[in-house]
Amino acid sequence: PANDLSRGCSADDVYHVIAATTVQAQAAAQRAASAEAAHA
Known part of the structure; x- marks a missing residue:
């Protein structure tokens, strides 16, 4: 974020x-972790 x-x-x-x-x-890190977990 900027x-x-x-x-x-x-x-x-x-x-x-x-x-x-x-x-x-x-929040961005949590979204990325959630997306990664969903694709695992």
Whole structure:
């Protein structure tokens, strides 16, 4: 996943975007694992 921050964003903005990107990456990994298990 990729997310974009604007110039001049706050440290809180960075923190929240990191948190959101982490959740997106975990969800993508779970979907990939589920798809792999379905094809096994």
